[in-house]
Amino acid sequence: MAELNLSTKAKITWCPGCPNSQILVAFRKAVTEMVENGSLKIENLVAFAGIGCHGKISDYINVNTFTSLHGRLIPAMTGSKCANPNLNVIGFSGDGDSLDEGIEHLIHAAKRNSDITLFMHDNRVFALTTGQFDALSPKGFKGKSSPFGSIEEPLNPLLLLLSAGATFIARTYAGDIAGTKKIMQAAMNHKGFAFVDIIQPCITFFDTRDYFKDKIYWMDEGLPKNDLKFSIEKVSENQNEKVPLGIFYQVERSTFEEELYKSR
Amino acid sequence: MSENLNNEIFTIGIGGAAGEGVKYVGNNIGLLLRDLGFQIYLSLDYPSLIRGGHNFVRLSASVDKIWNDHAKLDILICLNEKTAEIHKSELKEGAWVLEGLNNEEILGKVREFLSTKGLADFASGSVAPKGELIDGNTAFAKGLQMAGLDFYFAYPMTPSTSILHYLASKQTKEGLKVIQPENEIAVINMALGSVYTGKRVAVGTATGGFALMQEAFSFSGMAELPLVLAVVQRQGPATGVPTRSSQSDLRFVIHAGHGEFPRIVLAPGDPEECFKAGIEAMDLAWKFKSPVIVLLDKALSEHIMTVDIERLTQLSLKATAGEENANIIFPGTPEKVVKVTSYEHDEEGITVDKPEDVKTAMDRRFAKGEKIKEEMNNRETIKIYGDTSSKNTIVFFGSSKSPILEAAKLLEKNIKLVQILWLEPFDSEKLKKEFEGMNKIICVEANHSGQLASLIRERTGIEVTDKILRYDSLPFEPEELALQINSILK
Numbered sequence: 001m002a003e004l005n006l007s008t009k010a011k012i013t014w015c016p017g018c019p020n021s022q023i024l025v026a027f028r029k030a031v032t033e034m035v036e037n038g039s040l041k042i043e044n045l046v047a048f049a050g051i052g053c054h055g056k057i058s059d060y061i062n063v064n065t066f067t068s069l070h071g072r073l074i075p076a077m078t079g080s081k082c083a084n085p086n087l088n089v090i091g092f093s094g095d096g097d098s099l100d101e102g103i104e105h106l107i108h109a110a111k112r113n114s115d116i117t118l119f120m121h122d123n124r125v126f127a128l129t130t131g132q133f134d135a136l137s138p139k140g141f142k143g144k145s146s147p148f149g150s151i152e153e154p155l156n157p158l159l160l161l162l163s164a165g166a167t168f169i170a171r172t173y174a175g176d177i178a179g180t181k182k183i184m185q186a187a188m189n190h191k192g193f194a195f196v197d198i199i200q201p202c203i204t205f206f207d208t209r210d211y212f213k214d215k216i217y218w219m220d221e222g223l224p225k226n227d228l229k230f231s232i233e234k235v236s237e238n239q240n241e242k243v244p245l246g247i248f249y250q251v252e253r254s255t256f257e258e259e260l261y262k263s264r
Numbered sequence: 265m266s267e268n269l270n271n272e273i274f275t276i277g278i279g280g281a282a283g284e285g286v287k288y289v290g291n292n293i294g295l296l297l298r299d300l301g302f303q304i305y306l307s308l309d310y311p312s313l314i315r316g317g318h319n320f321v322r323l324s325a326s327v328d329k330i331w332n333d334h335a336k337l338d339i340l341i342c343l344n345e346k347t348a349e350i351h352k353s354e355l356k357e358g359a360w361v362l363e364g365l366n367n368e369e370i371l372g373k374v375r376e377f378l379s380t381k382g383l384a385d386f387a388s389g390s391v392a393p394k395g396e397l398i399d400g401n402t403a404f405a406k407g408l409q410m411a412g413l414d415f416y417f418a419y420p421m422t423p424s425t426s427i428l429h430y431l432a433s434k435q436t437k438e439g440l441k442v443i444q445p446e447n448e449i450a451v452i453n454m455a456l457g458s459v460y461t462g463k464r465v466a467v468g469t470a471t472g473g474f475a476l477m478q479e480a481f482s483f484s485g486m487a488e489l490p491l492v493l494a495v496v497q498r499q500g501p502a503t504g505v506p507t508r509s510s511q512s513d514l515r516f517v518i519h520a521g522h523g524e525f526p527r528i529v530l531a532p533g534d535p536e537e538c539f540k541a542g543i544e545a546m547d548l549a550w551k552f553k554s555p556v557i558v559l560l561d562k563a564l565s566e567h568i569m570t571v572d573i574e575r576l577t578q579l580s581l582k583a584t585a586g587e588e589n590a591n592i593i594f595p596g597t598p599e600k601v602v603k604v605t606s607y608e609h610d611e612e613g614i615t616v617d618k619p620e621d622v623k624t625a626m627d628r629r630f631a632k633g634e635k636i637k638e639e640m641n642n643r644e645t646i647k648i649y650g651d652t653s654s655k656n657t658i659v660f661f662g663s664s665k666s667p668i669l670e671a672a673k674l675l676e677k678n679i680k681l682v683q684i685l686w687l688e689p690f691d692s693e694k695l696k697k698e699f700e701g702m703n704k705i706i707c708v709e710a711n712h713s714g715q716l717a718s719l720i721r722e723r724t725g726i727e728v729t730d731k732i733l734r735y736d737s738l739p740f741e742p743e744e745l746a747l748q749i750n751s752i753l754k
Contacts, residue, residue: 010614043598048457051606058605059615064595066460067605067615068453069479075450079457080595082441083415087461087595105453108446260441 004032004042010059019174019200020053023092023121024060026180031063034185045088046080048073050097053128053202054121057092071102078114082257090117090188096126099135099157110164110193112256117187117194120157121174123202131205143205158235161195162228162249168194169231169249173216174201175209179245186247192255199243212243219246226251274381275324275334276374277351280343283315289341289370290321291568294397296371297325298570300378301391305666306568307333307739312422312506318350327386331534332670333567335741339377341370395572400564400663401426403535403571404494407542409434410580414463416442417451421470422506423562424496428468448476452491456480459489460604462594464546468494471513472503478521481555483606485525488629490549490556492542497561497662499737508737509562511662512711514719517557518688524626526633528556529688533665535571537685538564543580544643552636553592559687561710563739564663637689645691648698651678656704656753659728661687661716663739664708670742676750684716690723699726706730706752710739 006028014020034040045063049055051070058065068076073091081089098106098120109116124136125143133141133150136157140149158169168190172183180198187194199216201208224230231249254262276293280286287308294306302325311317324333336356342348342363355361362373378386398406405427408416418428432442445451451467458465469477474495484491497513499505518529528548532541538560545556595602603613608625610616616625650658650672657680660668665683672681682698684691699705707717707728712735717728730752734740 008614009612041598043600044596046460046595056615058603062601064602065604065613066457067603067607068456069483069606072449072453072480075445075453076457076460078445079415079417079454079459080461081457082443083458083463083465084461084594084596104446105450108450260443261437263437 004035006031006062008060008062012060013056014053015204017203018053019203020057020121022174022177023119023180023198023200024057026174026177027057027119027184028061029177030181030184030188033181034188039189040088044086045090048077048089048091050091050093050102051128052094052097052121052126053123054092054094054097071097071100072105074098074102074105074109074116074118077116078109078112078256081114081116082260085115085257085261088188089115090119092119092121094121095124095136095157096134099155103135107160107164110161110166110195113165113167113192113253115192115255115257117190117196119184119187119196119198121200122197123200123206124154124208125202125206127202127205137206141206156235157197158195158248159232162232162235165193166195166249167192167251167253168247169235170195170247171197171199171243171245173199173212173245176245179218183247190250192253215239215241215243216245217242219244221246225249272328273324273326273330273334274338274377275322275336276339276341277337277354278321278323278341278343279347279351280319281315282310282313282317282319284319284343286319286321286343289343289367290323291397292367292371293374294323294568296374297323298393298395298397300386300389301393302327302386303330303394303570304397304568305330305333306397307563308566309738310507318346320351330670332666332742334670335743339374341365395570396574397568398535398571398573399426399566399568400532400535400538400560401496401566402430403573404532404538404542404558404560405430406573407539408466408492408546409440410577411543411546412464413440413466413546415455415458415465416440416468417445417455417465418442418468419444419448419451419473421473423498423565424468424470424473424494426566427494448473449480452477452480452484455491456484456487456489459491460595460602462592464550466492466494466546468496470496470498471500471516474517474520482521482523482525484555485521485527485629486523486606486608487604488553488632489604490553492545492549493555493557495557495559496565497559505737507562509663509739510711510735510737511561511664511709512715512735514559514661514687514711514715517559518719520557525629526552526554526636527688528552528554528636529559529686530556531559531661531685531687533564533662533683533685535569536576539571539573539576540580548639552632552639554632554636559662561663563666567666633689640686640689640691643686645684645686646694646698647683647685649681649683652680654678654680655702656680656706657682657699657702658706658708658749659684659716659720660708661685664710667740667742667745668708671740671745671749674742674746675753677753679749679753687719690719692723695720696724696726699724704729704752706732706749708732708740708745710734
């Protein structure tokens with residue numbers, strides 16, 4: 001088999017030191033291993049992206065990509081998956097991209113359990129537009145559009161997706177490349193809607209690296225993953241103290257695409 | 265206007281509250297008359313509610329081609345008490361008013377009426393049917409099916425919904441799939457995701473829903489994704505009058521989407537043309553990797569005509585599909601990477617922003633626009649009816665075709681009729697030829713600002729001499745239209 005080359009001619013334009021580069025490395029490693037162990041055909045991989053810093057990733061990976069509009073990658077992903085169920089459909093999105101602009105699509109994709117995987121670059125700020133509060137910014141966040149501090153409470157995306165019906169929910173930290181790679185692979189191998197929250201501090205507009213450094217920890221892998229009540233409690237824990245990483249929830253349920261071809 | 269327009273045309277009105285079966289009775293009479301060999305045109309007027317209100321079906325029939333229903337009634341069928349009162353001014357002298365009858369009794373009365381009119385030959389069933397009864401939406405959907413439609417995405421919105429209903433009923437396990445996503449934005453973005461994998465895809469909506477689709481419509485132009493969009497006009501602005509007709513979105517669709525990119529806008533004028541537009545739109549979308557809008561409106565979408573769909577289907581069997589797709593690569597192809605993006609991009613699909621690269625990409629897309637313009641030479645972009653030697657002409661698009669062609673039967677002077685079928689690109693050259701040496705050019709359209717007239721001036725430099733506009737949410741009536749045209753030509 002020819003050596004897998006996942007790089008492109010495009011010059012990387014993320015800020016030097018941006019954790020997005022670590023997500024890129026983790027993804028390339030995840031894909032390379034999956035192609036090598038035969039669990040993925042590279043031509044069947046389709047990577048979608050929204051608009052925001054995360055979205056630049058499509059230019060940096062030599063695989064099929066579909067760079068959608070801001071917030072609109074999820075319906076496009078479902079459209080591709082139901083049109084060709086052989087494709088492994090994954091998407092890169094941001095918290096602004098999928099929890100502000102396109103939140104209805106996120107909820108409905110989870111509801112219909114579309115067999116797609118979403119990696120959400122979670123920087124808790126609108127970065128590419130130079131630093132405004134978004135759906136995940138903490139109350140009091142000071143940015144150019146909220147000079148006196150944001151007056152809104154943030155969403156809890158994992159809790160939201162659990163209630164919407166997602167069948168795979170995980171969180172990882174961009175700085176932990178090995179851990180992120182492993183979670184990405186588990187998500188891509190999951191049948192059904194998989195949501196991965198990748199904490200990705202924005203080093204320019206909301207540098208949370210020190211904040212998360214001491215708080216993140218990997219959950220015991222032996223914890224139950226199919227107990228909705230337990231998972232709801234786990235994702236609801238106060239993040240001011242500890243931030244658990246790992247798979248919170250994983251169950252099997254028939255997918256939208258299976259149902260589509262089962263019925264007339 | 266002569267009271268006795270044409271002995272061979274008769275009109276039946278059926279009125280009642282929503283939920284009382286007005287449409288059911290209307291359809292049954294339509295089917296009976298069709299089976300007896302008549303051509304019919306059936307219109308439907310209803311408010312936006314489920315029960316109550318006043319629904320009215322009006323059906324005109326003729327032994328010859330009939331393009332539109334007429335206003336004056338030979339028979340009024342009242343399914344409730346209010347109907348007789350509401351429609352009494354529309355009765356012809358000696359008209360029959362039927363009350364308190366069931367479906368079978370009504371059909372019996374219709375047969376009896378035919379005998380009294382000397383149409384006994386028809387009443388006896390010895391004349392062969394002229395075709396199927398079909399509305400514009402269904403005809404368009406059948407055209408899409410002929411063109412190999414794989415996926416249809418839509419969110420319900422009057423008056424586009426019957427396309428969704430029809431196609432949903434035609435799904436198969438491995439073939440056509442119909443998906444109803446969470447909103448119109450999801451509709452078009454899902455559709456584009458399916459197109460990316462090589463499927464033949466259409467979406468359908470009313471113009472309000474299309475307003476929500478603007479950004480993704482622009483994306484389809486930028487990424488050159490072949491997509492067919494049925495866009496059905498209704499009386500706006502905003503929610504407007506949801507169940508009534510209008511032609512006020514011509515300018516909206518031809519300029520739709522931010523930024524500049526080529527697109528095709530087809531405007532069929534009757535169910536037969538809707539069927540053909542369904543096929544042609546898919547063909548053009550794939551040939552030019554371009555979004556193609558088929559512009560419809562409530563009257564065209566929901567009114568019913570007799571169409572020989574079987575003959576049309578046979579004629580179309582040879583058409584379309586395949587060849588043009590051969591050089592397009594889709595995801596899943598070994599050794600190939602397929603990149604689609606909403607950013608400006610080079611031919612590999614990598615983002616560019618150097619001014620020279622941006623210009624190259626814009627020029628590449630607009631070179632395709634030029635090819636589309638050349639394609640107009642092989643297509644029926646305008647149609648001519650009536651007296652081609654006349655120095656007076658009527659110009660129109662879309663559903664106005666029906667009342668205009670019917671009105672033409674009632675005019676005092678012969679006149680040339682010019683129907684525009686392609687709104688974008690616009691066939692200026694053909695149109696200029698048709699307008700050469702004209703005394704009167706009368707533009708008839710159902711909007712307030714004369715959008716077609718202004719488009720003609722913009723694209724040909726020719727100013728129409730007269731405009732007949734209607735913007736009260738009802739389609740033109742042939743008799744009234746004939747009076748207006750007669751007075752202009754005096």
